[in-house]
Amino acid sequence: MTTAFDPIDLAGLRLANRIVMAPMTRSRAYGPGSSPTEAVVAYYAQRASAGLIITEGTQPSPAGQGYPDTPGLHSEEQIAAWRRVTDAVHSAGGRIFVQLMHTGRIGHPSVSAHGLVPVSASAVAPKGRIYTAAGPMEYVVPRALDEDGIQRTIADHVSAARNAVRAGFDGVEVHGANGYLVHQFLAPNSNLRTDAWGGGHEGRIRFAVELVRAVADAIGAHRTGLRISPGNPLGDIDEPEPGPTYLALLRALEPIGPAYLHLTESADRALTLELRKRFGGALILNARTEGRPSGPEELTLIEDGTADMLSYGALFLANPDLPRRLRSGGPFNAPDRATFYGGDERGYTDYPVLEA
Ligand SMILES: Cc1cc2nc3c(=O)[nH]c(=O)nc-3n(C[C@H](O)[C@H](O)[C@H](O)COP(=O)(O)O)c2cc1C
Numbered sequence: 001m002t003t004a005f006d007p008i009d010l011a012g013l014r015l016a017n018r019i020v021m022a023p024m025t026r027s028r029a030y031g032p033g034s035s036p037t038e039a040v041v042a043y044y045a046q047r048a049s050a051g052l053i054i055t056e057g058t059q060p061s062p063a064g065q066g067y068p069d070t071p072g073l074h075s076e077e078q079i080a081a082w083r084r085v086t087d088a089v090h091s092a093g094g095r096i097f098v099q100l101m102h103t104g105r106i107g108h109p110s111v112s113a114h115g116l117v118p119v120s121a122s123a124v125a126p127k128g129r130i131y132t133a134a135g136p137m138e139y140v141v142p143r144a145l146d147e148d149g150i151q152r153t154i155a156d157h158v159s160a161a162r163n164a165v166r167a168g169f170d171g172v173e174v175h176g177a178n179g180y181l182v183h184q185f186l187a188p189n190s191n192l193r194t195d196a197w198g199g200g201h202e203g204r205i206r207f208a209v210e211l212v213r214a215v216a217d218a219i220g221a222h223r224t225g226l227r228i229s230p231g232n233p234l235g236d237i238d239e240p241e242p243g244p245t246y247l248a249l250l251r252a253l254e255p256i257g258p259a260y261l262h263l264t265e266s267a268d269r270a271l272t273l274e275l276r277k278r279f280g281g282a283l284i285l286n287a288r289t290e291g292r293p294s295g296p297e298e299l300t301l302i303e304d305g306t307a308d309m310l311s312y313g314a315l316f317l318a319n320p321d322l323p324r325r326l327r328s329g330g331p332f333n334a335p336d337r338a339t340f341y342g343g344d345e346r347g348y349t350d351y352p353v354l355e356a
Helices: 038-046 076-091 147-166 181-186 206-219 243-253 269-278 296-303 314-318 322-328
Strands: 008-010 013-015 019-021 052-058 096-100 129-132 135-138 171-176 224-228 260-264 282-286 309-312
Touching: 019 322, 038 076, 076 096, 076 147, 096 147, 147 171, 147 206, 171 181, 171 206, 181 206, 181 243, 206 224, 206 243, 224 243, 243 269, 260 269, 269 282, 296 309, 309 314
Parallel strands: 019 052, 019 309, 052 096, 096 171, 171 224, 224 260, 260 282, 282 309
Antiparallel strands: 008 013, 129 135
């Protein structure tokens, strides 16, 4: 029987186990020009016993930044800073993909150094408020990307993916989940377009497909993953019937052959099983858990074949040696929400490991 502690071949990349550190924004890219600092190097190196680390959401361009102090991958100083992270993780025996996150309409002009108005599939503001350096603010109505803007956004992701390879990453995860730009194209309430990038399923999936295709063409499908979250209402997304859209997406991705699908399970298990059946690559599952973070309870999902790998968010944030703790059944440090976003080493690099 396969367990979460067995190695796996991810499209030619050998991972020591099937426990993945889920992408987590920490808003501590205090280096020059939104680049990772030495604290970020230490944070990821501490967690290198993951089979695979997926970094925090990283903007492919200044326009893709929606939160304060998130890192980018569009300048030479960012590439050099990320190189220190990937070197440290590799030296510790780990593997690391970078998550490319363009937040789209989940942003605010005050967040970007250039005062950019957020862009999206359509000029529809999400309900609610956004966290900014000056406190919570109302969302603004985003600018709908025109054809040129769409092509430029795809080109920005391609350029960031190439930068990722130069920075030593093992691959790139395209963020198609959690209400950010790609998800805004996928969902019928945020994509009201009537051109070839909207309308029915085939139109709404097109941006995701062309983005993954372009990244895979540039750096190889074996280095390219995609995260999705069908039905996830984050960022004021409404997908009342996500199945057909995401099944159409997987059909269109088949000839491209990305290395993995990272599924944030937001709908029912039946859809997870259906998506798994239709996807040729590896499935990383971020299991749906009610009112608690993923934990040892989820390990059986590898044993029963529901997924190939499991991703852990909050518990990995608080337990740098999470695979070892999962194996021994705990104990687990509790995550401190107050230090999730921004701040110093407290709640970042000071969570203790188990004694030898
Ligand atoms: C502090 C924090 C930041 C997060 N930032 C991101 C992110 O940048 N990109 C992303 O795809 N998901 C992000 N997530 C979601 C996690 O990847 C994961 O899906 C979520 O925490 C649920 O998994 P868990 O139950 O194991 O914590 C974040 C979660 C947390 C707790």
